[in-house]
Amino acid sequence: MENTELKKLITELSGLMSISGFTSVDGDRLKSLLGDIFDECESTPAGNYRFVKRCGRENARKILIDTHFDEIGMMVTGIRDGGFLNVINIGGLDTAILQAGEVTVYGKDENGVRHDIYGVVASTPPHLRKPGDAMKLRDISEILIDTGYPVNELGKFVSVGTPVGFRPVYSELKNGFIAGKAFDDKACAACAAAAIAETAREDLIGDVILQLSNFEEAGGGMTGALTGAFAEEPDCALVADVNLGRTPDTKKSETVVVGGGTAVTLSPITDRRLSSALIAEARDAGIKVQVCVAAGSTGTNTNVINLAGKGIPTVDVGLPLKSMHTSTEVISMNDAESLKNVIKLFISSGKIAAEI
Amino acid sequence: MENINENSRPSGIELLRTLCGIFGPCGNEERVRDKIADILKDSGIASEKDRIGNLFVKIPGGGEGYDPENPVKIMISAHMDEVGFMVRDIDADGYIRFICVGGIDPCVLCGKRVVFMGAEGEVKGVIASKAIHHKTAEERTTAVKIENMYVDIGAEDYEDASRWLAVGDYGRFDSEFVRFGINDAFIKAPAIDDRLGCAVIIETLKRLASEGKKLPFDLIAGFTVREEIGKSGAGMAARRFLPDYSVVLESTAVADLPDVKPNSRVAAAGGGGVISLLDRSTIYDADLVSAALELGEKKGIPVQIKKYLSGGNDAGSIHKSAYGTACLAISAPSRYIHSAANVICAEDYFSIRELVYAILTEHSFKK
Numbered sequence: 001m002e003n004t005e006l007k008k009l010i011t012e013l014s015g016l017m018s019i020s021g022f023t024s025v026d027g028d029r030l031k032s033l034l035g036d037i038f039d040e041c042e043s044t045p046a047g048n049y050r051f052v053k054r055c056g057r058e059n060a061r062k063i064l065i066d067t068h069f070d071e072i073g074m075m076v077t078g079i080r081d082g083g084f085l086n087v088i089n090i091g092g093l094d095t096a097i098l099q100a101g102e103v104t105v106y107g108k109d110e111n112g113v114r115h116d117i118y119g120v121v122a123s124t125p126p127h128l129r130k131p132g133d134a135m136k137l138r139d140i141s142e143i144l145i146d147t148g149y150p151v152n153e154l155g156k157f158v159s160v161g162t163p164v165g166f167r168p169v170y171s172e173l174k175n176g177f178i179a180g181k182a183f184d185d186k187a188c189a190a191c192a193a194a195a196i197a198e199t200a201r202e203d204l205i206g207d208v209i210l211q212l213s214n215f216e217e218a219g220g221g222m223t224g225a226l227t228g229a230f231a232e233e234p235d236c237a238l239v240a241d242v243n244l245g246r247t248p249d250t251k252k253s254e255t256v257v258v259g260g261g262t263a264v265t266l267s268p269i270t271d272r273r274l275s276s277a278l279i280a281e282a283r284d285a286g287i288k289v290q291v292c293v294a295a296g297s298t299g300t301n302t303n304v305i306n307l308a309g310k311g312i313p314t315v316d317v318g319l320p321l322k323s324m325h326t327s328t329e330v331i332s333m334n335d336a337e338s339l340k341n342v343i344k345l346f347i348s349s350g351k352i353a354a355e356i
Numbered sequence: 357m358e359n360i361n362e363n364s365r366p367s368g369i370e371l372l373r374t375l376c377g378i379f380g381p382c383g384n385e386e387r388v389r390d391k392i393a394d395i396l397k398d399s400g401i402a403s404e405k406d407r408i409g410n411l412f413v414k415i416p417g418g419g420e421g422y423d424p425e426n427p428v429k430i431m432i433s434a435h436m437d438e439v440g441f442m443v444r445d446i447d448a449d450g451y452i453r454f455i456c457v458g459g460i461d462p463c464v465l466c467g468k469r470v471v472f473m474g475a476e477g478e479v480k481g482v483i484a485s486k487a488i489h490h491k492t493a494e495e496r497t498t499a500v501k502i503e504n505m506y507v508d509i510g511a512e513d514y515e516d517a518s519r520w521l522a523v524g525d526y527g528r529f530d531s532e533f534v535r536f537g538i539n540d541a542f543i544k545a546p547a548i549d550d551r552l553g554c555a556v557i558i559e560t561l562k563r564l565a566s567e568g569k570k571l572p573f574d575l576i577a578g579f580t581v582r583e584e585i586g587k588s589g590a591g592m593a594a595r596r597f598l599p600d601y602s603v604v605l606e607s608t609a610v611a612d613l614p615d616v617k618p619n620s621r622v623a624a625a626g627g628g629g630v631i632s633l634l635d636r637s638t639i640y641d642a643d644l645v646s647a648a649l650e651l652g653e654k655k656g657i658p659v660q661i662k663k664y665l666s667g668g669n670d671a672g673s674i675h676k677s678a679y680g681t682a683c684l685a686i687s688a689p690s691r692y693i694h695s696a697a698n699v700i701c702a703e704d705y706f707s708i709r710e711l712v713y714a715i716l717t718e719h720s721f722k723k
Contacts, residue, residue, distance in 0.1 A: 080614040083537070094488035096500055097467030100695035102534075102544070118536035120544055120697045123464045125611040127666040128620060135499045137463070144613055146691065146699060148537015171469055171480045171530065173510030174520065179469070179482045248451055248506060249486040259512065322508060324489060326467040328482035330508055 001194045006340065007178065007333055009033070009194060013186040015168035017106055019073030020090050020218040022163045023047040025106060025114070030069075030212070037197040038210070044231070046224045047214035053196050054207050061206025061356055063347055064234035064312070065196070066225055066301050067189040068216030068241065071182040072325050074140075074164040076105070083149040084122065087164055089140050091217035097326045098143055099123040102167040105147060107157030115157045119145040119164070166327035175259065176333035183329045185216065188240040188319050191336050195343035205353040209234065216241075216301055225301035229308035236274060236313045236356050238346050240339060241300040243292070243318035245330070256320045259332040261288025262342045263318035265298050269306045271313035277355045278315055278346055287341045288334075290320075313356070317342055365706060368559055371395070372543070372705065373533045375551035379473055381440025382457045382584040384526040385409055388436040392554060392579050399562045410593050411436070411579040413561055421572035421720075428573035428721050431599035431681075432560070432712070433590055434553025434606070435583030435670055438546065439694045441470060441507075441527035446518060450511030452481065454527065456502065458584030463499050464695040470507055472527035474520045480530060481509040529696035541701055542625070548698035552688045553605030554579055556709050563713060573600075573721055583670050587637070591673030594681055599674075601644065601682050601721055605708065606669040607698070608632070608662060608687035620664060623689040626701040628658025629708040630687040634665060637672025641682035644719075648684055651714045658707045662687070686711060 001009070012033055016026035030049060031041055040052040049069060054060075072091030079085060085105065089095075098121045105117040122144040145164065147154055170180035189212055196208055209232055213224030229237065243265075244250065245258035256263040264279055266272065282289045297303050298316045306314040319339050322330040346352055374395075380388035389411045393403045396413060403413045417427055439458030446452055452472070456465075465483050472479045484507070485500045507527070511517035533545040557577050564571070576597045581589035594602060612624040623630040631648050632640050652659030671683040686708055691699040 082612060082614055084614050092488055094466075094491070094496070096463075096485070096488075099461075100464040100692050100697045101467065102697060118534060118544075120536075120692060120699055122613055123461065123692045123695055123697075125609050125613075125616075125622070126459070126461060127609070127622070127664065128611055128616065129461075135501070137497050137499045139497075142615070144615070146542075148542035148699075150538060153538050169469070169532075171482065173480055173482075173508065174516070175510045175512060177508075177510030179480075179508070244487060244489055247484065247486070247508075248447060248449060249504065250490055254490075322487070323467065323482065323484045324487040326484075326487075328467050328469060328484070330482060330484070330510070332510075 001198055003333055003337060006190065006194050006336055010187045010190040010336060011170045011180060013190045014180060014182040017165055018069050018071055019163045019165055020070040020215055023069050023214045034193050037193055044228055046227045048224045048228045049212040051210040052207060055204035056201050062232065062234040063206045063208045064211055064229060064232050064237040065192045065208060065343065066211045066213055066237060066239045066305060067192050068185045068301060069189060069212035070214050070217050072217045076158055076160055076162040076164060078160065079151060079154055079158060081151055083147045083151055083154050085145040085147065087140065087143055087145060092325055094325060095137055095140050095143065101327060103145060103164050104167050105158055106163045106165065109157055117147050117157060119147045122146050177330055178333060179328045179330045181327045181329065183321055183331050184242040184324055187331055187336060188242065188339065191339040192240055192343050195340045196347065199344055199348050203348045205348060208347050213301060222301050222304040226304040226308055229305040229312055233309050234312060237305050238315045238317060238343065239300050239302040239305060240317050240343065242321040242324065244324060245320040245322035247322055256290050256292055258320040258322050258330065259334060260290045260320060261335060262338045263290050263292055263320055265292050265294050265316040265318065267294040267298055269298065269302060270316045273355050274313055274315050277351055278342065281345050281349050281351055282342050285345065287338050368705065368709065369702060371558060372552060372555045375555055376533050376545040376547050379528055380436055380438055381526045381528050382437040382582055385436040385581045389579065392558065395558055399565060401561055401565055406596065408589060408592050409581040410589050413577040415575040417571050417573045419570035419572060426723065428723050429576065429597060429599045430573050430601045430721060431576045431578055431594060431597055432557055432603040433578035433580050433593065433670060434557050435550045435580045435590065436554060437581055437584050438528060439584050443472065443521055443523050443525045445523060446514050446521065448514050450513045450517040452507035452509060452517065452521060454507055458694065460694050462502050465505055466500050468696045469530035470527050471530040472521055472525050474525050476520055479509050479520045481507040484508045531696040542699055543702050544697050544699050546696055546698060548690055548700055549607035549693050550583065552607060552705055556605050556712055559709055560712050569717065571716060580670060587670050587673040590670035591677045594674040594677035598678050599681055600723060602674045603715065604669055604671045604674065604683060604685040606685055606687040607690040607693055608667055609693040610689040610691060622664040622666065623660050623662055625689045625691055626703060627660040627689060628704060629711050630660055630662045630689050632662045632685040635668045636666065637668030638675050638683060640684060644682060644684035647719045648711065648715060651718060652711055655714055657710045657714065659711060
């Protein structure tokens with residue numbers, strides 16, 4: 001898959017609507033984007049999507065690749081006069097980025113047919129700011145979304161509980177950096193799917209299951225990853241999620257460099273032998289890797305997958321990302337390429353297979 | 357509205373779309389000016405620019421009631437500039453530190469797409485600040501100061517960023533023209549303030565030209581610079597032409613939101629052009645205000661009075677220029693003004709267009 005194709009897949013997957021708890025909304029579109037790569041595709045009771053590519057051998061190993069499919073967003077809590085909506089956040093949403101932003105309200109008509117409505121997040125008119133309140137951030141309960149619909153028309157498509165997401169718009173920055181919504185974590189999903197697509201069946205070291213899990217951002221404890229891993233009982237797992245990228249306001253020790261290659265997190269909860277083998281293999285292959293550490297929590301689905309069932313040796317890899325949880329998350333296509341290549345190694349390398 | 361020509365609506369919207377798409381922060385209006393001059397030229401209307409960057413169209417009066425010895429002079433103006441940004445510094449890591457050009461609330465900046473104009477052309481970026489994961493509990497309830505924001509253009513370091521941008525380069529919001537709401541009744545775009553005023557003037561000049569109408573006064577149409585900082589271009593224009601009357605076309609912030617008390621709402625989107633009685637910089641000419649309101653009523657053109665003392669516009673410099681000038685301001689009621697997402701009701705654009713035409717062709721301006 002060429003870099004431009006990978007970029008297209010990243011923006012297509014990231015542009016889907018898959019707010020935590022609503023991962024089925026664009027499920028058909030997801031299947032049409034990835035279906036050809038895999039032998040099987042199904043959804044699970046937790047709202048995960050499970051794509052399988054078989055190696056063609058009997059009693060093969062089961063390799064689980066997990067990326068979460070859910071994204072942060074909002075949900076309607078009230079419909080107001082003039083066609084405005086009150087909302088609440090789903091997941092860790094920073095209200096500092098909302099005002100004058102663009103959203104999509106994922107409404108439905110009376111027949112249950114999807115009816116997307118464009119919205120603008122209202123900003124506070126300056127004359128209404130009280131002196132001293134200039135730096136006070138509005139609480140999410142005070143945020144209004146302007147739909148341009150009369151309230152009675154709006155009620156036909158929107159109700160309390162209707163999800164609202166960032167409008168998918170993608171910008172090309174310099175050096176192959178791109179900006180847009182929900183690269184967390186669908187950029188990783190795209191890299192994993194591309195890696196699997198590029199690996200011939202006979203080169204797979206086992207059956208590969210790509211798990212696009214629900215409920216990482218919200219929903220009480222990475223339920224999608226936990227239940228999916230429990231049901232799968234894989235021989236090992238690789239979790240690919242985004243890593244906090246270094247910016248002028250962060251500590252070097254707590255972040256990774258965007259453009260610096262794939263992040264591999266070492267932790268008591270990740271499998272050190274597998275992780276070390278993957279790092280060595282990647283470096284041998286000339287793939288840029290940066291190593292970071294975490295103690296009890298990697299902040300990713302690794303937290304629950306390593307514990308699932310009888311225990312699963314897990315490797316945690318990441319795509320460095322800046323402005324996390326905004327509509328303008330920034331990633332490097334070079335890093336995406338590296339991540340794809342690292343995942344290819346993980347599912348095809350004999351040295352990895354020897355460690356399982 | 358009795359006069360409105362249904363067929364002219366799509367072309368009016370397209371003109372607004374074109375103008376809102378042009379890069380033109382305050383002090384860097386040349387692209388807007390060139391485009392307006394081209395559009396006018398295509399309709400056979402000549403324009404000229406002054407040394408400060410304003411663009412003018414002069415239409416001599418004639419016919420009944422015109423006094424060639426001592427003509428009444430009327431200036432109608434709109435500003436070409438928009439709020440924007442300027443590169444203040446480039447970090448060692450290649451991030452762009454910026455200042456705002458014009459009044460922008462810091463609360464509308466984080467997470468927005470921007471575009472800067474470097475020597476080699478457009479450079480896209482996003483306004484970033486600390487990710488929520490790194491914020492303390494207190495930081496999560498506090499707006500981010502502009503000094504703690506930076507534009508990420510994807511540069512690797514200072515050297516890399518300096519290949520495309522330099523201190524002083526201008527930027528604007530990178531935001532599309534979107535029609536939305538019921539029956540696409542609303543428009544969201546950057547720089548509706550005040551490309552809408554520019555569009556109304558262009559359409560009015562074209563209409564007058566196509567109808568071959570002679571007005572009983574000399575008309576000066578001014579597309580002005582630098583409203584967002586100091587309202588200066590329009591004042592210079594007024595001192596150049598010494599108009600007896602001036603009509604300023606603008607955008608005004610409205611607050612027609614559900615949680616705002618009625619007396620703080622300023623005006624309402626969809627209610628027609630907003631006529632100012634007074635604002636923070638001008639007391640408007642009472643006769644012109646009455647005339648505009650009466651014409652609106654007589655011709656069925658929606659018009660509303662600005663109900664809150666706030667803001668200001670080019671009239672603030674025009675009314676006190678030279679010997680003084682009687683001013684009227686007609687503003688588009690605009691939500692979320694000075695942000696990436698100005699929102700107006702399309703119908704207000706048409707209402708203002710009709711009202712301006714009615715004032716110029718039906719009001720009797722006395723020397």
